[in-house]
Amino acid sequence: MATKFMKMALLASAVSLGLATSAIAKEEAKPAPAAAPAPAAAPVELISGASARMLAETCAGCHGTDGASVGPATPTLAGLHGEYFVEVMKGYRDGKAYGTIMNRIAKAYSDEEISQLASFFAAKTFVPAKQAFDQKLAGAGAKHHDKYCEKCHAEGGKILADEEYYIMAGQWTPYLKYTLLDFKDGRREMPKKMKEKFDAMVKKEGDKGLEALLAYYASQQ
Numbered sequence: 001m002a003t004k005f006m007k008m009a010l011l012a013s014a015v016s017l018g019l020a021t022s023a024i025a026k027e028e029a030k031p032a033p034a035a036a037p038a039p040a041a042a043p044v045e046l047i048s049g050a051s052a053r054m055l056a057e058t059c060a061g062c063h064g065t066d067g068a069s070v071g072p073a074t075p076t077l078a079g080l081h082g083e084y085f086v087e088v089m090k091g092y093r094d095g096k097a098y099g100t101i102m103n104r105i106a107k108a109y110s111d112e113e114i115s116q117l118a119s120f121f122a123a124k125t126f127v128p129a130k131q132a133f134d135q136k137l138a139g140a141g142a143k144h145h146d147k148y149c150e151k152c153h154a155e156g157g158k159i160l161a162d163e164e165y166y167i168m169a170g171q172w173t174p175y176l177k178y179t180l181l182d183f184k185d186g187r188r189e190m191p192k193k194m195k196e197k198f199d200a201m202v203k204k205e206g207d208k209g210l211e212a213l214l215a216y217y218a219s220q221q
Contacts, residue, residue: 052120055113067120068127071172079126079159080167082118089114098187126159128170133218141216144209148201152194157217169220176214184210 049055056067059077063069067077077085091097093106093114109117145156149168154160157168168176182188183198190198201209 049110049113049116052116055109055117056120059117066124068124069129069172071129071131072174073172073178075171075175076127076129076167077121078124080118080121081162081165082115082122084166085118085121086114089117098182126167126170128221129172129218130221131173131218133173133215135215135219137212137215138219139216140209141212141214141219144201144205144213145216148197149213151197156220158220168217171217173214173218176217177210180210180214 059067062074063077064074067080069076088097089106089109090111092099092102093109095103097103099106106114142156145153149157152165153168155169158170159167179188183190183194184202201213205212
């Protein structure tokens with residue numbers, strides 16, 4: 001009887017142990033709860049580039065604060081027509097326009113940055129260069145301008161609204177001289193109409209005619 005009772009007790013213990021083991025196994029088999037999702041990162045504000053003012057400061061070392069050059073071989077950019085500025089800068093950057101150093105400098109600017117610079121300088125007031133000139137030559141230069149240049153560079157080469165041509169009146173004489181020599185010697189390409197007028201003046205007036213023209217532009221202060 002005792003033996004029978006012991007067998008029954010052992011059997012009950014085994015069943016209990018089996019149930020407990022099964023429960024533990026089932027508990028372990030349950031997948032662990034998913035981790036809480038990480039909080040979304042704050043949106044990153046992308047910066048497209050420097051402001052127009054910051055870009056213009058990179059030009060100030062040569063072209064002066066706000067594009068007002070202290071000369072003599074670097075031009076004033078203040079007041080320059082925006083579309084002309086863009087055309088020239090892209091020409092330098094893309095190797096289509098001759099330059100001593102601007103070809104390398106312009107490569108650092110994107111189309112967007114060039115447009116920013118163009119708008120910045122176009123909004124500034126042109127400051128005529130204070131420079132010496134020969135009054136007699138200036139008188140002759142005024143006549144040359146009227147005959148050969150006025151059609152495009154109206155009112156003596158001054159800045160005019162919606163005028164896309166380069167600033168002549170009041171620009172630094174050394175810079176204009178070097179630029180005209182680049183045109184004359186073929187380092188820079190001239191539009192067809194400009195070339196016709198330029199060649200006609202040089203043929204008739206010679207280098208003295210160019211000097212007179214430069215004196216005229218320098219006289220407009």
